[in-house]
Structure formats: structure tokens, C-alpha cells
Amino acid sequence: MAKILVATEKPFAAIAVKGIREVVEQAGDELVLLEKYTDKAQLLDAVKDVDALIIRSDKVDNEVLDAAKQLKIVVRAGAGYDNVDLDAATAHQVCVMNTPGQNSNAVAELAFGMMVMAVRNFYNGTSGTELKGKKLGIHAFGNVGRNVARIAKGFGMEVYAYDAFCPKEVIEEAGVKAVDSAEALYETCNIVSLHIPATAETKNSINAALVGKMPKGGVLVNTARKEVINEAELIQLMEERTDLKYVTDIMPVANEEFAAKFAGRYFSTPKKMGAQTAEANINAGIAAARQIEGFLKEGIEKFRVNK
Template sequence: MKVLIATDKPFAKVAVDGIRKEVEAAGYELALLEKYTEKAQLLDAVKDANAIIIRSDIIDAEVLDAAKELKIVVRAGAGYDNVDLDAATAHNVCVMNTPGQNSNAVAELALGMMVYAVRNFYNGTSGTELMGKKLGIHAYGNVGRNVARVAKGFGMEVYAYDAFCPKEVIEKDGVTALDSAEELYKACQFISLHIPATAETKNSINYALLKNMPKGALLVNTARKEVIDEAGLALLMEERADFKYVTDIMPAAHAEFAEKFAGRYFSTPKKMGAQTAEANINAGIAAAKQIVGFLKDGCEKYKVNK
């Protein structure tokens, strides 16, 4: 069996070493495709792969067509919208993610961006503090729970809304559970977004939702670019000079946001949530273990396609 690591943003060497240890201990071969610049390189590399570990790399129908021996793809991370799930199912390929492995890294980034924003992007002027402020967590999964944990350390009042998480699960963490996104956005000066990009959530963070946030509002997006209605957000920021937006997923309209809302907007050049040595190692080794479990024992615990 051949396991391919296909990453245009490579894992750290220690992560690759850990993956290799898991794969070779199971008696499988490990192959590497790192920092590739053309899709043709990926198409060639997958031809004889039985399993693939990826990060933000695109696995679409064309890649699956080329991968005749492929049985499983594991996305090292929580989000998996870079994999065509329907095409994978049609090709009888199992797709998994590695939930929870990047959660602390993303949570620390979200809080770090909050500090950066409330201190006016470290421009030397007087800002505000996080202590005592109301933070709303939109989606209370692995990342949301870590955000709550860190935010409580800052002394913030933490609220959450998650359509799929029981209120008692949220409240046992000392977090106030609210009944709707609308209620969350009305109550909280700060919102940290952790919803996935689905047909239901795309463009759902829109003008109508955001306009009700309290004065001095801050929206932090370490989730997905697609969930933001950029036109609606831009309109709101034009109307409200008190509204700030920070993200680690650069908007399509980045140049417009940077020009119009200087001092109230910040985006990292690339997605940064999982860019820590610890998350890199954790997610990569988890992916390797899941592949071995699937190939040896048929374990499908983290399967995300039907």
C-alpha cells in the first residue's frame, strides 16, 4: 500500500517524520509531493496512491479520476470543503478529516486577533480591553469550546449559539447558550465565527444579521471566507465607523476593504488558524493513524462523505 502526502503547504519535518513512522510501522510505503506548483504534478503523483493525506489541497473529480488505486483521502484539519465529497463517493473513496487537532491553535489565533483589533492594531493609540466584554461564539464545536476556554481566562462574558449542540452541553462549560444567531449578534459586542461553509451557511453572515451588533462591534472570522456576505459587510462598515472586521481568510474584496476601512480591517495574507508547529504535527499524525486504521481494520470513525 502506498500513502501519499500531497501538500503545496508542506508539513513541518517533525510532522512528516511522525507520519512516516506510523505508515511504515504498518508496512506501507510513504511518498511525498510538497510545494507543487501545477495540478499536473498532483495528477501524476496520485496515479498509484492507495491513500492521500492533504491540507488545503484540492481533491476534485479530475484528481479522483487519475487516482485509480485510491481508497481514502484524509484532510489534516477540520474543514474539508476542498474535497469534492460527491465525486469521492462516486469513486468509492472514503474521505475523512481530523477534528480537534487544530482547535487550540485556531482558538489562540482568534483571541490574538481580538487583542490586536481592540488595541487599534498596535498603532500607538489608546484602545480597550477584553475583560468584561461579551463574546459570542457562533458554532460550539471543538474550536468554539477552546475559544470559550481561552476567553474566560481574559475575563470575558461568553455566549454561544449552535443549532446542532444541545444547550446543556454549552452551559456545562459555564457558557450562556442562546436560541438563535440573531439573539447572539444582538447580545454580543464581539463575535467569533466557527461555522463551516455549507449550502445553508454561505453568505449567511450578512447585513441583516450584523447590523444589530452593539456599538464598538468586532467580527472575527477564522472559519471560512464563503460564510461572509462581503457586499453586506462592506455596506455595514460604510454606515458604522465603530465596526471592525478581522480575519485569517482574505476576502475576495480585500483591496476594497483595506482601502475603505483602514484602521478597522485586517486580514492575514494566508489562512493562519492551523499554522503552528503543534497543530501541524497533531493533524498530520492523526491523519496517518486514521489511514492505517481504515486500511487495516476498516475503521470509518471520521468519515465525512456518504
């Protein structure tokens, strides 16, 4: 019997935990919970004798992996996995997976909620603009980007996308106009929605030179990762370009400076909200449990993200 730990500082909804438990127990395994923990020592103690670990935004680093002597697999319930040290996991012979696609619609809907708020001047009572007829740029055309494109068509927007790793034909098959560079996307679109991961190549890549290409009244929407934004350059650009707005689901390091300088042009959620829906919670949690059981029982590694 395998022991599977759900370690979530920010817990799953009760109905999601119920679904996870059903998957695990039907497979003949044991589920244990560590919810709302306040100290890393609690996590280090909880992982000592577990075979598998389900997390959300919780950090799994070398110290956690050292403590987890029996650990075979970690599944991040969600698309991003930069909170897991992949090299350390590989060194410990631990498989790491994510659950791509399970949170995609939730994140896409949030992106549109933020867009509407931005173009309506944050509901301050003044006259705003509409999304219909505007050009929307999707920066990275993965699961979330595709959902953003689907919703944008319902709003009557012109949809463009750039993805260095997605073939142009795939983008255009979805009824979206593919552009050849990030620069072309930004200079074309009134609104750009970010969906790129935080990698060595993308960190700080959303800079003044790129965002500065946006047309007058441009809106940058970030539901991806804060690390991709060059905050110092974006602050300087927004000081120079008083027409630009920035809305983000990931609070910047310089949040206080953004808020103080750009009232009426800047908004950040207090905590990342992209996957915070009942549906996404359930989908990602149950998918994580199923992937663990598939790995433990049959060696299935479909969503493995480390070597």
C-alpha cells in the same frame, strides 16, 4: 503494501512528516511526498498509483479522483474539508475523513490574538479597550468554539454561544450562556467569533442584517471560512457603521476594497494561519496517518465525512 501520498502545496513541518513516516512505515506501508507542487498536473501524476492520500488545503476534485485509480481514502489534515468534492469521492468509492480537534487550540489562540489586536486599534499607538468584562459570542460550539470559550474565561469575558446543532445543555455544561438564535448572539455580544463551516445553509449567511445588530464598537472575528461572509453587504454595513471592525484569517475576495475603505478597522492574514503552529501541524498530520492505517488495516471509519 499500501502506498500513501502526502500531497501538500503548503508542506507540513519536517517533524510532522517524520511522525507521519513513522506511523506509515511501522504499519508496513510506503510513504511518498509531493511538497510545494506548483501545477495540478504534478498532483494528477503523483496520485496515479497510491492507495491513500493526505492533504491540507489542497483540492481533490473529480479530475484528481479520476486519475487516482487505486485510491481508497483521502484524509484532510484539519477540521474543514470543503476542498474535497465529497460527492465525487463517493461516486469513486473513496472514503474521505478529516481530523477534528487537532488544530482547535491553534485556531482558538489565533482568534484571540486577532481580538486583542482589534480592540487595541491594531497597535497604532492610540488608546484601545480591554477584553475583560466584554461579551464574547461564539457562533458554533464545536472543537474550536469550545477552546475559544476556555480561553475567554481566562480573559475574564462573559461568554455566550449559539449553535443550531449543539444542545443548549451541552453549551451550558461548559459554563457558557446559550442563546436561542444567531440574532440574539449578535445583538448581545461586543465581539463575535465565527466557527461555522461553509455549507449551502451558511454561505453568505453573515450579512448586514445579522452583523448590524452588534452593539457600538462591535468586532467580528472570522477564523472559519470566507464563503460564510456576505462581503458586499459587510462592506456596505461598515461604510454606514464606522464603529465596526472586521478581522479575518481568510482573505476575502474583496480584500483590496476592505483594506482601502476601512484602514484601522480591518485586517486579514495574507494566508490562512489558523493551523500554522508546530503543534497543530504535528497533531493533524500524525492523526491523518493513523486514521489511514486504521481504515486500511481494520476498516475503521470513525471520522468519515462522505456517504
